[in-house]
Structures are given as structure tokens and as C-alpha cells.
Amino acid sequence: xxxxxxxxxxxxxxxxxxxxxxxxxALPGQTLAAALWADGVLAWRTTRGGGxxxxxxxxxxxxxxxxxxxxxRPNQRLCLLPAEHGDTVTTQEGHGHAxxxx
Amino acid sequence: xxxxxxxxxxxxxxxxxxxxxxxxxxxxAAADAAAGLGLRVALVDAGSRPGGQYYRHPAPGLGAARxxxxxxxxxxxxxxxxxxxxxxxxxxxxxHHVWAAEAGVPGDGExxxxxxxxxxxxxxxxxxxxxxxxxxxxxxxxxxxxxxxWTLPGVVTAGGAQAMLKSSLVLPGRRIVVSGSGPxxxxxxxxxxxxxxxxxxxxxxTSYLGYARGLPALAGNPAKxxxxxxxxARLLRRGVxxxxxxxVVEAHGTDRVTAxxxxxxxxxxxxxxxxxxxxxxxALAIGxxxxxxxxxxxxxxxxxxxxPDGAAALKVDAEQRTSVPGLWAAGETCGxxxxxxxxxxxxxxxxxxxxxxxxxxxxxTRRRRRAFAALMAAAHAPGPDWTSWVTDDxxxxxxxxxPAGEIRAAVExxxxxxxxxxxxLTRAGMGWCQGRxxxxxxxxxxxxxxxxxADSRPLSCPVPLAQLAQLAGPVEPEQxxxx
Amino acid sequence: xxxxxxxxxxVVGAGVVGxxxxxxxxxxxxxxxxxxxxxxxxxxxxxxxxxxxxxxxEPGPELDLALLSTRLWRELAEEFGDRVEYEPKGGxxxxxxxxxxxxxxxxxxxxxxxxxxxxxxxxxELRTHEPHLAEGLPGGYLYPQxxxxxxxxxxxxxxxxxxxxRYLGEAVTALLRGPGGSVTGVATTRRExxxxxxxxxxxxxxxxxxxxxxxxxxxxxxxxxxxVTEPLPRIVRHKVYAADxxxxxxxGSxxxxxxxVVEGTPAGPxxxGASRERVGFDRTLDPEVLHRLAAQAAALFPVLRxxxxxxxxxxxxxxxxxxxPAIGPDARVPGLHHACGHEGAGIGLxxxxxxxxxxxxxxxEPELDLAxxxxxRFEGAEAAEAAEGES
Numbered sequence: 001x002x003x004x005x006x007x008x009x010x011x012x013x014x015x016x017x018x019x020x021x022x023x024x025x026a027l028p029g030q031t032l033a034a035a036l037w038a039d040g041v042l043a044w045r046t047t048r049g050g051g052x053x054x055x056x057x058x059x060x061x062x063x064x065x066x067x068x069x070x071x072x073r074p075n076q077r078l079c080l081l082p083a084e085h086g087d088t089v090t091t092q093e094g095h096g097h098a099x100x101x102x
Numbered sequence: 103x104x105x106x107x108x109x110x111x112x113x114x115x116x117x118x119x120x121x122x123x124x125x126x127x128x129x130x131a132a133a134d135a136a137a138g139l140g141l142r143v144a145l146v147d148a149g150s151r152p153g154g155q156y157y158r159h160p161a162p163g164l165g166a167a168r169x170x171x172x173x174x175x176x177x178x179x180x181x182x183x184x185x186x187x188x189x190x191x192x193x194x195x196x197x198h199h200v201w202a203a204e205a206g207v208p209g210d211g212e213x214x215x216x217x218x219x220x221x222x223x224x225x226x227x228x229x230x231x232x233x234x235x236x237x238x239x240x241x242x243x244x245x246x247x248x249x250x251x252w253t254l255p256g257v258v259t260a261g262g263a264q265a266m267l268k269s270s271l272v273l274p275g276r277r278i279v280v281s282g283s284g285p286x287x288x289x290x291x292x293x294x295x296x297x298x299x300x301x302x303x304x305x306x307x308t309s310y311l312g313y314a315r316g317l318p319a320l321a322g323n324p325a326k327x328x329x330x331x332x333x334x335a336r337l338l339r340r341g342v343x344x345x346x347x348x349x350v351v352e353a354h355g356t357d358r359v360t361a362x363x364x365x366x367x368x369x370x371x372x373x374x375x376x377x378x379x380x381x382x383x384x385a386l387a388i389g390x391x392x393x394x395x396x397x398x399x400x401x402x403x404x405x406x407x408x409x410p411d412g413a414a415a416l417k418v419d420a421e422q423r424t425s426v427p428g429l430w431a432a433g434e435t436c437g438x439x440x441x442x443x444x445x446x447x448x449x450x451x452x453x454x455x456x457x458x459x460x461x462x463x464x465x466x467t468r469r470r471r472r473a474f475a476a477l478m479a480a481a482h483a484p485g486p487d488w489t490s491w492v493t494d495d496x497x498x499x500x501x502x503x504x505p506a507g508e509i510r511a512a513v514e515x516x517x518x519x520x521x522x523x524x525x526x527l528t529r530a531g532m533g534w535c536q537g538r539x540x541x542x543x544x545x546x547x548x549x550x551x552x553x554x555x556a557d558s559r560p561l562s563c564p565v566p567l568a569q570l571a572q573l574a575g576p577v578e579p580e581q582x583x584x585x
Numbered sequence: 586x587x588x589x590x591x592x593x594x595x596v597v598g599a600g601v602v603g604x605x606x607x608x609x610x611x612x613x614x615x616x617x618x619x620x621x622x623x624x625x626x627x628x629x630x631x632x633x634x635x636x637x638x639x640x641x642x643e644p645g646p647e648l649d650l651a652l653l654s655t656r657l658w659r660e661l662a663e664e665f666g667d668r669v670e671y672e673p674k675g676g677x678x679x680x681x682x683x684x685x686x687x688x689x690x691x692x693x694x695x696x697x698x699x700x701x702x703x704x705x706x707x708x709x710e711l712r713t714h715e716p717h718l719a720e721g722l723p724g725g726y727l728y729p730q731x732x733x734x735x736x737x738x739x740x741x742x743x744x745x746x747x748x749x750x751r752y753l754g755e756a757v758t759a760l761l762r763g764p765g766g767s768v769t770g771v772a773t774t775r776r777e778x779x780x781x782x783x784x785x786x787x788x789x790x791x792x793x794x795x796x797x798x799x800x801x802x803x804x805x806x807x808x809x810x811x812x813v814t815e816p817l818p819r820i821v822r823h824k825v826y827a828a829d830x831x832x833x834x835x836x837g838s839x840x841x842x843x844x845x846v847v848e849g850t851p852a853g854p855x856x857x858g859a860s861r862e863r864v865g866f867d868r869t870l871d872p873e874v875l876h877r878l879a880a881q882a883a884a885l886f887p888v889l890r891x892x893x894x895x896x897x898x899x900x901x902x903x904x905x906x907x908x909x910p911a912i913g914p915d916a917r918v919p920g921l922h923h924a925c926g927h928e929g930a931g932i933g934l935x936x937x938x939x940x941x942x943x944x945x946x947x948x949x950e951p952e953l954d955l956a957x958x959x960x961x962r963f964e965g966a967e968a969a970e971a972a973e974g975e976s
Contacts (some may be wrong), residue, residue: 027160
């Protein structure tokens with residue numbers, strides 16, 4: 001049994017997103033966080049203090065632990081964003097705004 | 103149920119009779135009942151699909167033939183959803199996250215409530231919703247008690263594991279320990295097991311003896327017992343072991359969780375030395391019950407009550423009215439009590455807003471369920487010595503990475519004695535989530551009694567600066583009433 | 586049974602001003618108690634931005650106080666350093682138009698005459714100082730003496746270093762009076778604290794404490810909101826604000842005025858604030874206020890349009906009708922000293938205030954003439970009228 005069997009899911013063809021340059025399949029309607037979980041990836045950010053790995057925690061957009069850079073935009077909550085074909089997700093380091101530093 | 107389009111326009115502002123914030127059980131029931139009584143309703147919801155957390159369901163693209171497999175009460179939701187979809191009186195505004203509510207002046211048509219919201223998955227756009235009355239049905243979020251290793255990838259909230267499963271049909275791992283306290287643990291474990299995960303243990307901090315003191319409330323709620331029993335039976339069949347009076351006191355791993363240490367707890371939740379044992383796993387789902395999400399109301403000065411578990415909830419009268427004129431509340435915002443209670447309170451609030459007498463059936467349901475909720479809250483209230491498993495180097499605030507040792511130093515050396523002062527001195531609770539994950543824990547570590555006091559929060563969620571810099575958002579829904 | 590503790594002075598208020606009073610009094614050898622109805626930094630201090638500014642002050646008593654404080658903060662930084670997040674980053678005041686620049690030239694000239702360091706910055710040099718600053722601004726001034734501190738940490742560490750006994754969460758219910766009316770201590774909700782001197786550092790509530798002594802001190806609240814962005818790298822180097830701010834600070838108008846001061850923090854977020862409104866203690870959020878702060882900040886630093894505002898907080902700044910604090914002994918009540926009404930400048934002015942109070946407590950000559958800060962200066966018809974015109 002897997003979750004798809006349980007609810008008799010018959011999703012359309014998977015899309016492909018890129019995680020740190022590597023193709024990862026995403027079923028239609030899945031969030032980016034879900035696609036990464038399904039691929040065995042649990043972390044896509046390192047903290048700005050200790051550089052520790054983080055990924056989805058609350059799964060509903062409240063904890064902001066699942067932030068990552070999506071299509072060049074930092075601090076996107078992967079648990080809320082539906083995966084679109086061609087999305088590029090980049091592991092985010094710290095605040096994700098290093099390019100702005102002066 | 104017309105769903106609002108997003109493009110701004112200069113259309114005339116419509117003032118709804120009622121704006122319902124939140125489309126979970128309470129909000130859906132309220133919107134449905136209010137429309138049935140002839141009110142024009144705006145159903146404002148942060149989610150992209152109605153249902154809230156409880157009725158969270160697979161995205162349509164996943165083509166789920168049997169979504170009810172992951173739900174209790176799916177039929178009730180399907181019925182509500184169908185009725186709302188058919189109602190011309192309800193405007194559904196999905197993807198709208200309200201960041202501030204400006205109170206209206208009751209009886210003054212020129213000065214309605216104004217709800218300011220971000221719009222869309224990236225919160226890029228802004229909207230303003232006008233209404234003569236507002237119902238807060240924003241539900242709850244989970245309470246967490248930190249322990250060493252709880253920030254490791256693979257440690258997720260029990261509600262989060264359920265949410266990801268229900269909406270996207272995924273699991274965080276194959277072998278998932280479920281730990282914490284409260285009825286959500288059984289529900290989560292039951293879902294995970296059904297979906298094919300192995301659950302080596304459910305670790306529940308209470309002894310469940312607390313329930314024995316509330317037999318009348320239990321007897322009055324046979325459906326709740328049946329729900330619990332059905333989870334229990336399923337888990338038993340799969341050989342899942344419930345460890346009572348126990349807690350996960352450490353999660354192990356470097357880049358992700360690989361095992362947990364479980365210890366027995368005494369009556370005050372202090373780990374019993376020598377009782378530790380290690381359980382291998384690749385994920386851990388945690389949760390210590392729910393805390394009402396009420397900051398939009400407390401920001402307006404709404405009065406609160408402290409529940410048996412120390413959590414603040416909105417104070418409402420028999421008609422679900424808060425202390426702020428024109429603001430009603432239903433469901434978990436009035437104290438966590440589950441979906442059936444939320445459905446009943448939503449209906450009761452709608453009747454009150456419409457000036458109709460309270461229906462007897464919902465009034466009776468509310469009485470029974472509130473008694474049951476109080477029993478549950480008391481039974482699962484965190485024991486006073488849980489902080490003894492929090493080592494000084496455990497990060498309590500996940501966002502700002504504030505370890506317990508810094509919080510303790512702020513209390514012992516700098517004289518902080520409450521969560522707000524600890525926040526000012528350590529940044530615990532000052533990060534992205536604004537203390538939603540660590541708030542109750544920080545309050546306990548500060549010695550101010552478990553987080554009963556509501557913190558002030560003029561913005562209830564992050565807002566793009568560019569959006570604030572815009573003068574005002576388009577008034578929604580702008581495509582209606584062009585005539 | 587009442588417990589009496591022999592203190593030399595009881596300081597009412599555990600904000601940054603009270604903490605500084607306690608710190609300098611203890612350093613002068615006095616035995617100090619600090620009492621507050623709330624926690625440390627629980628009032629205006631906890632809602633402040635930590636501005637240590639000389640740039641916004643015109644020559645006069647407040648600037649004298651600020652210059653003394655600037656020197657004292659440098660000394661304190663040696664002792665407390667990073668623990669209070671002291672940053673001598675300097676301020677950059679920019680003009681938004683040619684008229685504003687002329688005004689700024691005149692203002693800076695007067696400031697320099699009394700010892701303020703103010704360096705003109707030409708239009709084409711602005712962005713070498715602040716690379717993210719908007720283009721096209723006509724010029725500004727750099728004020729190297731402006732600095733920043735984290736206010737709550739400053740209060741907590743000053744208070745701790747003072748070694749004062751802390752009585753937090755206890756409201757003062759009465760001032761104890763001896764024969765001849767002199768102050769002999771305070772009564773709190775839990776105890777009596779005996780001392781020959783009491784310092785009113787109660788901030789916004791300073792007027793109420795004065796009333797307990799039977800004297801009038803017309804302290805009024807002025808509301809301010811601050812916006813806090815998500816954590817960012819250093820994108821703003823100085824404390825940066827538009828020249829309009831200078832006019833706002835001295836304004837007596839009840840209308841909203843805001844000129845966002847934009848500054849980075851060691852913790853990452855950029856602070857934008859504060860608005861200034863005279864609405865009593867009304868806590869109601871007006872989104873228009875947040876809008877104006879955000880719009881002004883974005884006008885100065887367009888890059889901020891790409892970031893999120895993570896939260897906002899509000900505070901009430903205590904002010905007196907002439908916008909000067911009350912510092913020094915109250916001639917009407919022997920033993921009562923005031924140290925309140927610093928409006929939005931209390932964090933900066935705290936050390937000078939604390940030092941001056943300790944001088945008076947120990948019978949030594951203060952570094953500055955305290956006459957402009959006399960607490961009883963609002964007595965009489967003329968002062969009452971002036972206050973009337975304010976409200």
C-alpha cells in the first residue's frame with residue numbers, strides 16, 4: 001500500500017522540476033515540498049546561524065522552515081507552492097539574499 | 103459559489119453582510135448557514151481549496167477516486183462544499199491571507215470592517231474585503247515542546263505529516279515514530295499506517311488516566327469514542343504499539359533523523375532515569391495538541407480565556423460573539439474542540455449574525471462537545487517538568503536558532519520573567535514564524551505559565567513591503583454587482 | 586508585616602532610563618532598588634529602535650544632552666560591547682529635494698558650531714556611502730556620531746551591571762512621605778521600599794507617578810509604529826532618513842507625521858520607523874501608517890520592494906509639551922527626582938540622564954545645566970496654556 005493506492009489516485013503524467021540542478025518528478029497538484037519528499041529529499045535550506053539543514057516541518061505554511069529559492073526568488077515556502085513544470089528549486093543558504101549585501 | 107478573479111478593477115466596493123475568515127469546518131458551516139438565512143457572505147481563506155486543515159484533500163490533479171479514505175466526516179464536507187458551490191450568495195476568496203482586520207462601526211454602513219489580505223501562493227497581490235460583520239474561523243496551530251534534535255530534517259509535525267499526506271499523497275519516510283500528546287497522534291498514526299508507513303511506536307506523554315475523571319463527558323460523546331476506537335482498532339490490527347507516559351527525549355542523526363530515544367515520564371513529565379530506549383526510524387511526527395489561532399482578534403483587543411491546557415482562546419457569549427462589536431468567532435478559535443464542535447458553532451454564529459434564534463440541535467452539540475474538549479485539554483496539558491529534557495544547547499526557537507541556555511540566562515541573569523521579555527532579550531519568537539512554533543515552549547521556559555497571554559501582532563503574517571507601499575488594495579470581489 | 590530595606594534611592598521604572606539611573610547611581614556608591622509594574626524594558630524601551638542620534642537635534646539643551654550621551658555610550662560600549670549590540674555606524678541624512686538640501690545645509694552649520702560632526706555628502710557620493718540608496722537624491726550629510734544599540738538588551742545589561750535589587754511586576758501604589766512632605770520611599774503592591782530619594786523614570790506613566798506625589802507633570806503618549814523586515818545581509822550601512830524627519834520631531838501637530846528612519850541590525854532585519862501620532866493610548870492599527878512607512882522606506886531604498894515585512898510593533902513615546910524631558914529634583918517635593926519624558930530619544934539620552942541624576946543624588950555638580958529640564962517648569966498659567974495649545 002502507498003498513499004496513491006489508498007485513495008485510488010490516477011494522476012496525470014508527472015512534471016519535472018529541478019532541485020539543485022537534478023531532475024525530480026512531481027505529480028500534478030503536488031507541492032514542491034511533496035515532490036521532494038516523494039524523491040526522498042527532506043532538506044532544502046541551511047540556517048543562517050548554524051548552517052543546519054532544514055526542510056518541511058509544519059507542512060501548512062506556518063513555520064517557514066521549508067523556505068528555499070524557487071526560480072531565483074528566495075524565501076518561498078515549498079509546502080505551499082504547487083510544482084510547475086520546469087520549476088528550479090535551489091537549496092537556500094541563510095537568508096537567501098547574499099546578492100544584496102553591501 | 104463564485105470564485106473571485108484576481109485582476110484589480112475600479113468596480114464599486116461591495117460590502118458583504120458577513121466576512122468569514124477561514125474555510126475549515128467552522129467557516130464552511132457558518133458561510134453555508136448564513137447564506138441559507140439570506141446573508142451575502144465573503145468566505146476568505148488562505149488555502150487554495152476549501153476545507154481548512156481538517157478537510158484537507160488531494161489536489162484535483164492527483165485524480166483521487168477515494169479521498170474519503172483519509173478522512174472522518176468526508177460526507178459532511180462534500181455536502182457543504184456542494185451547497186456552497188451552488189450558492190449565489192457566497193463569494194469564495196481562496197488564497198487570501200488576512201494580515202490585519204480593521205474594525206467597522208456597527209450600524210454605520212459607511213464604515214464597514216476592512217480586511218486586508220495578501221493574495222496568491224507567493225502573496226504577491228493585495229486585496230481588501232469589506233463586510234458589516236466578521237466571523238473568525240481561523241482554527242488552530244500545533245503546540246510543540248522542543249527536545250534535543252527536534253530541528254533535524256525528518257522531524258515533522260503530526261499535523262504536517264497528515265497535511266502533506268492528505269493534499270499531496272506523500273510521506274516523510276517509511277518508518278515513522280509518532281510522539282507527543284493528544285488525540286491528533288492517533289489520527290495521524292492511523293492515516294500514516296493506512297498509507298503504507300510503518301509506525302514502530304506512538305509515544306504519548308499522558309497516562310490517559312486523566313480521562314477517567316471525565317466519564318460523564320465521555321458518555322455524552324459516543325461519536326468521539328467511536329472515532330478514537332476506530333483509530334485504535336486499526337492501529338492494533340497493524341501491531342502499532344502505544345507507549346503511554348513516555349516521550350521522545352532526543353532525536354538522533356546528523357543530516358536527518360535516524361533514531362529516537364524514548365523515555366518513560368513520571369506524573370510531572372520528568373523523564374525517569376534508566377528508562378531510555380532507542381528506536382530506529384527515518385521520520386518522527388510530533389505534536390502536543392493545538393493552540394487557537396486568534397491574533398487577528400487579540401490585536402483588536404478581544405478578550406480571551408485561558409483553557410485547561412494553558413492556551414488562550416477567544417471569549418465568546420452564547421451567540422459566539424467576541425468582546426469586539428461586530429466580531430464573532432467559532433470553532434477552535436474559541437478553544438480547541440474538534441470538527442463537530444466547529445461545525446455547530448459555525449451554524450450558531452451565522453444565526454446570531456442574521457439575528458435569528460439559535461437552533462436547538464447545534465446548541466446541544468456545542469454543550470456536549472465543549473465539555474469533552476475541556477476534558478481533553480486538561481488530560482493532555484503539558485506536565486510542569488517537561489522542560490527538564492530540554493538541554494541548554496537545544497534550539498527552542500527554530501527560526502532564530504535560540505538555544506534553551508540563552509533563554510534560561512535571560513531569565514536567571516537579566517530578570518526576564520515572561521515570554522515577551524525573553525523575546526526582546528534573546529530573539530526567541532522573533533523570526534519568520536513569529537513564535538507560532540516556539541511560543542508555548544518559550545512561555546514555559548520563561549516561567550509565565552504556559553503561554554496564556556496573547557502577544558500583540560499588528561501584522562498577523564509577513565507582507566511584501568511593496569504591497570504595503572501600495573496605497574490600498576482593490577476591493578474584492580470586484581467582478582460582482584456591476585449592475 | 587512590612588519589610589523595610591535601607592536603600593539610598595528607589596528608581597521607579599525598569600526601562601533604559603531607569604536602568605541608566607540605577608547604573609550611574611550604583612557607580613557613585615549608592616544602594617539602589619529598581620521597581621517596575623512590568624518586566625525590564627516592558628514599556629517604551631521594548632518598543633524602541635535604539636536610535637542614538639545627534640543628527641536630528643538642533644542646538645539647544647536636548648542636543649547638549651545627546652552629545653554628552655554620545656560620549657557616555659562609547660564608554661558603556663567598552664564595558665558591554667556586543668552584548669547590547671552597540672554599533673557606531675553613523676547617520677546619513679538625505680535631502681529629497683533642492684529646498685530640503687538648503688535647509689539641511691543651514692541646520693548642519695548650526696550643529697557644527699556646537700560640536701556636532703556633520704560632513705556634507707554630494708549627490709554623486711551618496712551611493713558610495715549607501716550603495717542601495719535611490720538615485721537622483723540631491724545630497725545629504727553624514728553624522729559619524731550617530732549610533733545604534735538594541736534597547737531591551739541595553740536596559741537589561743545596565744540594570745544587571747548596576748547590581749540594584751529588582752522588584753519587577755510590582756506597581757508603585759504610593760509615595761511615602763515624611764515630616765515636611767519629603768519623600769521617604771515608595772509603597773508597591775507587595776511591599777514598602779524605604780529610601781531618602783525616589784527617581785521617577787516611569788516613562789509614559791511618569792505623569793501618574795508625579796500625581797502620586799501630588800504634583801503635575803504633563804507627560805503625554807505619542808504613538809509610533811515600526812516595521813521589521815525579514816532577515817537580510819547588510820544592505821543599509823548607516824541610519825538613513827530623509828531630511829523631513831527633522832521637522833517632524835519638533836512638530837506639535839496631532840496629525841500623523843512620519844519620515845522613515847531605515848537601518849540594518851546585527852540580527853539581520855531592517856527596521857523602518859517610526860511613525861508619530863498623537864492619539865493617546867489608542868492601540869488601533871491604521872494601515873495607512875504602515876503604508877506611509879513602507880512607501881517612504883522604498884523611496885529611499887528601492888531594493889526594499891523585493892523583501893517581506895515580517896512584523897510590526899507599536900510603542901508609546903512619552904513627551905512633555907516643550908519636547909524636552911524632565912530631569913532633576915522636583916522643587917515641590919523634596920527627595921523626588923524626575924527622569925522621564927524623553928519622547929523618541931530616550932534610548933540615546935538615557936546615560937546622560939542617569940549620570941546627571943546621580944550627580945544630583947550625591948550632591949555633586951552636574952555636567953550640564955539642568956534648568957531647561959526643570960520638572961516644575963509647567964506650573965502656572967502660561968505653561969498651562971502652552972500645554973493646552975499642544976493638545
